[in-house]
Amino acid sequence: MRFEIRVAPNSGFCFGVRRAIEIAEKTLASTKEAFSIGPLIHNPQVIDRLRQAGLQPVDSPEAVDPSGTVIIRSHGVRPDVLSRLNERAAKSIDATCPLVKKAQQSAELLALEGYTVVILGERNHPEVEGLVGHAPGAIVVNADEEVPVLPHGSKIGLVAQTTQYPADFRRVIERITRNDFDEARIFNTICHATVERQKAAVELATDVDIMFVLGGRNSANTNHLAKICKATGVDTYHIETAGELDEKWLDGKRRVGVTAGASTPEWIIEQFVSRLEKVSGG
C-alpha cells in the first residue's frame, strides 16, 4: 500500500490549550499535586499524562482538598463555582482560555446592561455552562433552533461558544434581526484560530481520498472538524489515537489527510503519522 500523507495546517494545540497545560505543568512542578473541576482540556490522553503528574479532575468544588490547589479548566467555570472554591479557601489558578474569558465578560456585560442574552452553543458543554453562569437567564440556542420571539422593544445581546461555526453565528443573527427588536448587540466571540483550522481541514478534505480527525471524543471543536470534513463527502474517521486505526480503511486510498482538534497534542499527531508511514511502507 502506497499513499501520500498530508497534515492540515493549523492542526492541534491552540494557544488557549497550550497555555492551560503550561499553567498546569508549572503549578505541578511546585505543588506536586493539584485539582481541576472537570478535565483541564478535552483530550483523555493528555488528561491521563497530567493525572500521572499529579493533576486530579474532580466533579465539584466540594471535592477539592481545602489545603490544595485547584486549576480552573480552559473552558472556564460559572462564577458560583469560583466563589464556592474561594469559600473552601483552596488556592485557585485560572487557566481559562483568554478568548473564553472575553466571551464570559461580554455575556456578563450584556446581562448587567439589561439585554436579553442569547448564546449560540451546546447546552451541556462546560464552556456554555460557564457563559450562562455569567449571564443568568440567558437563552441557549444551537444552530438548528429558532430564536424565541421576544416582546416588542427588546434589547437582545448575542455571544457564541468560541468553537462555533461563523456560518451558524450569522444564521442566528439573521433569525434575531428578522424578529421585532429595538437593539441587537452582538459580540463576535468565535475563536479565529478555530475558524482557520476548520477552513484548512475542509480544504484538505476536498483534496484527499480519506480524512482522519484526531482528538478527544468529548472535544466540541474536534467533533465539529469531523462533521465538516464528512460534509465534503470524503470518508472521515474521528479517532483519539493511532491505536484505533484499522488498516483496511486505507485500502485503495492514494491521498490521506490528517487534521486534529485544538486539544490534541503534537505527539498524538506524530504517532499517528508514523503509523500511517509504516502502513504506506515509507
Add this chain to the structure above:
Amino acid sequence: MRFEIRVAPNSGFCFGVRRAIEIAEKTLASTKEAFSIGPLIHNPQVIDRLRQAGLQPVDSPEAVDPSGTVIIRSHGVRPDVLSRLNERAAKSIDATCPLVKKAQQSAELLALEGYTVVILGERNHPEVEGLVGHAPGAIVVNADEEVPVLPHGSKIGLVAQTTQYPADFRRVIERITRNDFDEARIFNTICHATVERQKAAVELATDVDIMFVLGGRNSANTNHLAKICKATGVDTYHIETAGELDEKWLDGKRRVGVTAGASTPEWIIEQFVSRLEKVSGG
C-alpha cells in the same frame, strides 16, 4: 367606466408629521410668522398652505430673522445647524419626529462610544444629513452598496433612516456580520408605522388592477411606496394631487387601489377619491 375604489389602511399622515404640523400651526397662531430650515415636511401642497399661514422655509440659519421664531423640520437637523440657530438668538421650536430624534441619539451614542457608525439611508436626504451630523465620520450606505471592510477588531454601530425597508436593513446587517468584526451594535430605528403602511400598500397592490400612490415627489417614504407597489407588477402612478390624474389610465380597470405617504394630508386623499368616484360615475 365603473370600478371599485379601495384605499389602503395606514395611508397618509403619520404621528411625526401630524405632530410637526400641529406644532407649526400652534406657533403661527401666536407669532403669525415663523421660519423653517428647509420644508417642514415633504409635501409641497401642505407647505403651500403653511406658507400662506406665515411659515417661511429658508435654506440656512443665517437666513432666519434674528428676532424671529424657527421651527425645526420633522426630519431634524445637524447639531451645527442648531448651534448656529442658537447663536443667532432666534427662538427655535423643535418639531423633529420623535423617532428621528431617537435615531439621532442612537447614532450619537455609537459615535461617542467609539463605534464605526454605518447609516443605511439616502445620502442627500435631510434626515440622513442630520444623522451624520450626530455621528461625524459615519459611513452612509444604501441598500445596493457593499459595506466597507473594516479593520480586524472593529466595533461597528448601525442605524437606519427611519423610512428604510426592513429587508434592506437585514441585508446590511448580513453584509456587516459577514465581514470580520469584534462587536456589532444595531439600533432598529425603522419606523413601525412606515413598515405597516408599506405592508398594507403591497397587500392592496397585489389585489387591484391599478395603484395610485399620493404624496410629495420629494418624499422618501412616498417614493418607497411607489417602488414597492410597482415591484408587485401592477400599473403604479405616483402623483401629488387629483389634478394630475389622466382618466385614460383607468380604461378597462375594475379595481383601483390608493395609498399615500406619511406626509400626505387627508384632504389630498379625499379629493383624489372624490375625483375617482366621479370618473366611476359613482
